[in-house]
Amino acid sequence: MSTATDLPEHPATATDDGRALRRMQFGWYINDWANAAFSATVLTVFLGPYLTSIAKEAADAQGNVHPLGLSIRAGSFFPYTVSFSVLLSVGAMLLLGTVADRTGRHKELMCGAAYVGSAATMGMFFLGGDRYLLGGGLLVVANIAYAVSVALSYAYLPGLASPDERDKVSSKGWAYGYAGGGLLLIANLALFQGHDAFGLSSGTAVRICLASAGLWWAIFTLVPLLRLPSRAGVLPGQPGVPSARDGGAAGGKDAEPAAGSLRELGRTLRGMRRYPLTLLYLGAFLCYNDGIQTVVSQASLYGSEELGMDQTSLVVAVLLVQIVAIGGALLLGRIAHRFGAKSTILGSLVGWVVTLALGYFMPAHQPAWFYALACMIGLVLGGSQALSRSLFSHMIPAGREAEYFSVYKVSDRGTSWMGPLVFGLAYQITGSYRSAIISLLVFFVIGFAVLLKVPVRRAIEAVGNPVPERL
Numbered sequence: 001m002s003t004a005t006d007l008p009e010h011p012a013t014a015t016d017d018g019r020a021l022r023r024m025q026f027g028w029y030i031n032d033w034a035n036a037a038f039s040a041t042v043l044t045v046f047l048g049p050y051l052t053s054i055a056k057e058a059a060d061a062q063g064n065v066h067p068l069g070l071s072i073r074a075g076s077f078f079p080y081t082v083s084f085s086v087l088l089s090v091g092a093m094l095l096l097g098t099v100a101d102r103t104g105r106h107k108e109l110m111c112g113a114a115y116v117g118s119a120a121t122m123g124m125f126f127l128g129g130d131r132y133l134l135g136g137g138l139l140v141v142a143n144i145a146y147a148v149s150v151a152l153s154y155a156y157l158p159g160l161a162s163p164d165e166r167d168k169v170s171s172k173g174w175a176y177g178y179a180g181g182g183l184l185l186i187a188n189l190a191l192f193q194g195h196d197a198f199g200l201s202s203g204t205a206v207r208i209c210l211a212s213a214g215l216w217w218a219i220f221t222l223v224p225l226l227r228l229p230s231r232a233g234v235l236p237g238q239p240g241v242p243s244a245r246d247g248g249a250a251g252g253k254d255a256e257p258a259a260g261s262l263r264e265l266g267r268t269l270r271g272m273r274r275y276p277l278t279l280l281y282l283g284a285f286l287c288y289n290d291g292i293q294t295v296v297s298q299a300s301l302y303g304s305e306e307l308g309m310d311q312t313s314l315v316v317a318v319l320l321v322q323i324v325a326i327g328g329a330l331l332l333g334r335i336a337h338r339f340g341a342k343s344t345i346l347g348s349l350v351g352w353v354v355t356l357a358l359g360y361f362m363p364a365h366q367p368a369w370f371y372a373l374a375c376m377i378g379l380v381l382g383g384s385q386a387l388s389r390s391l392f393s394h395m396i397p398a399g400r401e402a403e404y405f406s407v408y409k410v411s412d413r414g415t416s417w418m419g420p421l422v423f424g425l426a427y428q429i430t431g432s433y434r435s436a437i438i439s440l441l442v443f444f445v446i447g448f449a450v451l452l453k454v455p456v457r458r459a460i461e462a463v464g465n466p467v468p469e470r471l
Helices: 011-057 074-103 106-126 132-154 163-193 202-220 222-227 257-274 276-305 311-339 341-360 367-393 401-411 418-430 433-438 441-452 456-462
Strands: none
Touching (some): 011 163, 011 311, 074 106, 074 276, 074 401, 163 311, 163 367, 257 276, 276 418, 276 433, 341 433, 418 441
16 A cells, blocks of 8 residues: 555645745845855955055054054055954854754844844945054954855755756856846946046045945845745755754754854864865865965955056956856856866866966056956856855765855855965065965965865765765
8 A cells, every 4th residue: 555655746846846946046146146245345346455545544654553552564454354354253153053053043143144244344434534443343343244144155055956956056156146246346336436426535435335235235135034944955845954963953952052052063073073085175175265265355455556556447357357257157167067076176276376377477557467367367266166165065964064164164255364364474574465466376286286185976975965976
């Protein structure tokens, strides 16, 4: 006699699940669309040069500022602040990732962090004069909130696509992000170029552009808030993933997530040692992506201070990166479908080394060359990051997505710390941004060498996940 479990799935149920999945995917794509405004407008274009100019305004006769009693070059204040914010964000991401997996409240924590970050970003409208400490404080708060929000959003990826579709979905998410960030940059470019017509000073126009990123972030975060489920990592029509700690559903018998999260965090970090191949891949990613993120976050500073680019040229260059990165992410996603994600990522790292070397020799006061460099960055940027994210998602034990992606997010959009530290130290020692930019080659070379040694198939099998047809 047949049972209910022997019956075929009802067509209406399959249709409903497909519709629910597309709804979730769109909400996830728009989350990238929303937060990319902070990455592009704030971290990549406007805040670096503007905060540096404010720090120089407050500097002493030797060109130094003295935050927290330390004496540093005004030109190093921005990269040092980025590094400091990331060091603080590591603990926040790991703790809140553990809370999210423990309670199943991924969406609430993700969107809550997004609104804290957007509020801090909107507060950048009040920067001016010599308020470099206020700018540094707002950057720290916004970057920590950004890191937490994005780490939790990554945890949704395993529940948004089957293993063989994950590269495609991840690449599409990055494409949405670059499209959203690029669209806001177009508006900001128009505002900055026409600031005289609007009766605004250039500084006021920059502050409006910074605040607009926070407003954009806040408005579009409403879409994932309405479309994503509370718990990440579950495909429509599937039951929720049980807690890996006590065998029950998240949020079940343990009603005090905060009380046990620190202990659980310790268990998670210790438990990662059971998956050394996942850690090996993570080490490769943390290395090469720290280099990527430092290039992205310091490119405008390099362009303005070393290559003599004005603010308009910087915005145009980053806008080119955003536009080209849309096609780059989709193109590398297609290449990965044919040759595998690992091989495609390795190829993109070779592209990064070539790009960085050309940037070092680039002549100053030549916008056309700077724009060409921006196109090269865009071509490899989106794809290398999207494929790294989807490849890592295969190596995570089920039910631990937010925790593992919190560790992964230690080096992702805007959250690198080793690279900015090396960049800042190189400038501190040599006084040359060319020396600072070429110092980042080491991250790509080491990351390539380590990734080459990762046996991806064995790493996926070790955590008990299905292996995609092509790796």
